[in-house]
Amino acid sequence: MTESSDLIIGIDAGTSVIKAVAFDLKGRQVGVASVLNSYQSGKDGAATQDLAQTWSDCITALRGLVDKIEGVASRVVAIGVTGQGDGTWLVGADNAPVCDAWLWLDARAAPTVTRLADDASERARFEATGTGLNTCQQGSQLAHMLHHHPDMLNRAEVALHCKDWLFLNLTGVRATDPSEASFTFGDFRDRLYSDTVIEALGLSKQRRLLPEILDGTQQTHPLGADAAAATGLRTGTPVSLGYVDMVMTALGAGVYTGDAGSACSTIGSTGVHMRAVTSDNVQLNDQGTGYIICLPVPDMVAQVQTNMAATLNIDWALALAGDLLRDLGLPQDDNLVDYLDTWIARGAPAALMYHPYISEAGERGPFVNADARASLIGLNSTHRFPDMIRAIVDGLAMATRDCYAAMGSMPAELRVTGGAARSTELRKILASALNTPVRVSSRDEAGAAGCAMMAAVAIGAYADMDACIADWTTPLLGTPEPADPTLVAVYDQHFETYRATRQTLLPIWDSLAAQRLV
Numbered sequence: 012m013t014e015s016s017d018l019i020i021g022i023d024a025g026t027s028v029i030k031a032v033a034f035d036l037k038g039r040q041v042g043v044a045s046v047l048n049s050y051q052s053g054k055d056g057a058a059t060q061d062l063a064q065t066w067s068d069c070i071t072a073l074r075g076l077v078d079k080i081e082g083v084a085s086r087v088v089a090i091g092v093t094g095q096g097d098g099t100w101l102v103g104a105d106n107a108p109v110c111d112a113w114l115w116l117d118a119r120a121a122p123t124v125t126r127l128a129d130d131a132s133e134r135a136r137f138e139a140t141g142t143g144l145n146t147c148q149q150g151s152q153l154a155h156m157l158h159h160h161p162d163m164l165n166r167a168e169v170a171l172h173c174k175d176w177l178f179l180n181l182t183g184v185r186a187t188d189p190s191e192a193s194f195t196f197g198d199f200r201d202r203l204y205s206d207t208v209i210e211a212l213g214l215s216k217q218r219r220l221l222p223e224i225l226d227g228t229q230q231t232h233p234l235g236a237d238a239a240a241a242t243g244l245r246t247g248t249p250v251s252l253g254y255v256d257m258v259m260t261a262l263g264a265g266v267y268t269g270d271a272g273s274a275c276s277t278i279g280s281t282g283v284h285m286r287a288v289t290s291d292n293v294q295l296n297d298q299g300t301g302y303i304i305c306l307p308v309p310d311m312v313a314q315v316q317t318n319m320a321a322t323l324n325i326d327w328a329l330a331l332a333g334d335l336l337r338d339l340g341l342p343q344d345d346n347l348v349d350y351l352d353t354w355i356a357r358g359a360p361a362a363l364m365y366h367p368y369i370s371e372a373g374e375r376g377p378f379v380n381a382d383a384r385a386s387l388i389g390l391n392s393t394h395r396f397p398d399m400i401r402a403i404v405d406g407l408a409m410a411t412r413d414c415y416a417a418m419g420s421m422p423a424e425l426r427v428t429g430g431a432a433r434s435t436e437l438r439k440i441l442a443s444a445l446n447t448p449v450r451v452s453s454r455d456e457a458g459a460a461g462c463a464m465m466a467a468v469a470i471g472a473y474a475d476m477d478a479c480i481a482d483w484t485t486p487l488l489g490t491p492e493p494a495d496p497t498l499v500a501v502y503d504q505h506f507e508t509y510r511a512t513r514q515t516l517l518p519i520w521d522s523l524a525a526q527r528l529v
Contacts, residue, residue, distance in 0.1 A: 017088045096172065101170055142195070183235050199293075322407075
């Protein structure tokens with residue numbers, strides 16, 4: 012492998028995989044190592060992750076990178092770290108975990124969200140954060156713990172997020188970043204904690220748990236001796252605390268390149284849809300949903316709506332096919348996803364109606380309902396598996412459009428990233444459903460690239476983030492793929508039906524939830 016003069020490592024600790032990725036200072040990817048992540052689910056809606064195991068897996072990923080690249084330790088000039096957003100990672104005395112982390116997938120705080128949402132102070136909280144309440148967020152989870160698990164909060168000294176926990180282990184510093192701090196407990200305009208927000212959550216006495224806010228484009232902390240020994244990297248290497256992973260992924264994929272009207276959707280396990288605007292140009296919706304997340308660019312924020320489940324819907328359908336093959340004793344193909352475009356192309360557009368609310372935690376964008384569930388409407392005896400796959404992808408496109416409609420007009424151009432972006436048919440459906448051209452970034456590891464970009468700015472390799480984006484992001488955007496004119500009108504009508512049936516399903520979700528509780 013050809014050596015570069017300097018390297019930056021980006022750590023991206025996602026829900027499924029923890030990755031360590033090396034880039035040279037111009038943004039070219041040099042190497043990657045990864046470790047599968049793991050978490051536990053409970054019948055009560057719990058979704059938890061072992062903190063010690065997460066740090067151990069991060070070490071393994073970094074060690075894998077060190078083993079792949081000759082002389083990497085002496086060549087690394089900085090490390091950036093990002094990770095899955097929301098959730099609650101409680102740390103106590105001697106920086107030891109208090110309990111397993113509550114992930115963003117955890118649905119146990121649903122009753123608390125309902126209670127807080129009905130409070131008179133909720134609108135003021137929303138107008139400060141720009142972010143709707145849901146079960147994913149640390150604020151909701153801490154409020155729930157306060158009433159149902161007060162012992163955990165009593166033993167905790169700080170409440171962190173996933174990337175913050177890794178940063179603590181890397182540097183010994185308890186901190187969080189402006190993005191998660193402001194959309195959970197602060198105001199996106201000044202990027203600081205807000206008394207109004209903390210009081211609305213009923214957490215004034217727990218403010219001691221909120222860590223220092225660090226901006227990883229402006230300051231770094233040195234890699235500690237213990238972390239260096241564990242990872243094989245050099246003691247003192249500057250470490251930058253990145254912003255939340257959805258912002259880092261979007262930054263690496265092109266959410267902000269100076270082009271007016273552009274937007275970015277990550278179609279991964281979840282669907283994340285965002286547009287970059289100045290903080291004084293934010294449109295807060297009447298429903299009180301979505302996120303406003305600070306970007307690592309002065310006065311720029313991302314207006315965001317997120318679906319709880321995107322490709323999780325496709326995973327579910329492919330698992331059905333795999334289960335059938337196994338039960339019949341037939342050969343199983345581990346790469347069923349390779350058939351996805353073939354199945355989509357064989358299905359008729361908008362022939363069936365699918366609402367992609369497959370997550371056990373319900374939905375959070377553009378509406379919040381922990382009881383929302385997926386549905387497939389319009390089946391008859393002539394429909395086959397490809398029709399169902401096509402309906403699911405159509406549903407993902409409708410959910411994407413639903414999210415952008417809640418933020419204003421459709422984007423002038425959509426940049427797409429995430430595993431599903433590899434599907435030609437899915438991109439065509441997205442372009443036609445939104446009636447806007449789609450571009451795909453050739454960046455393989457956008458999340459790791461985003462936090463590495465922050466580290467590059469922090470150490471002075473670039474004067475500012477705009478200069479870094481010009482090298483790392485813009486050149487990797489592909490040719491615009493236009494909408495199919497014959498499909499635009501079809502999807503316009505389908506979208507109206509999608510939203511109408513979603514409203515009709517509300518009492519059915521309530522009824523099903525009541526039955527589950529019996």
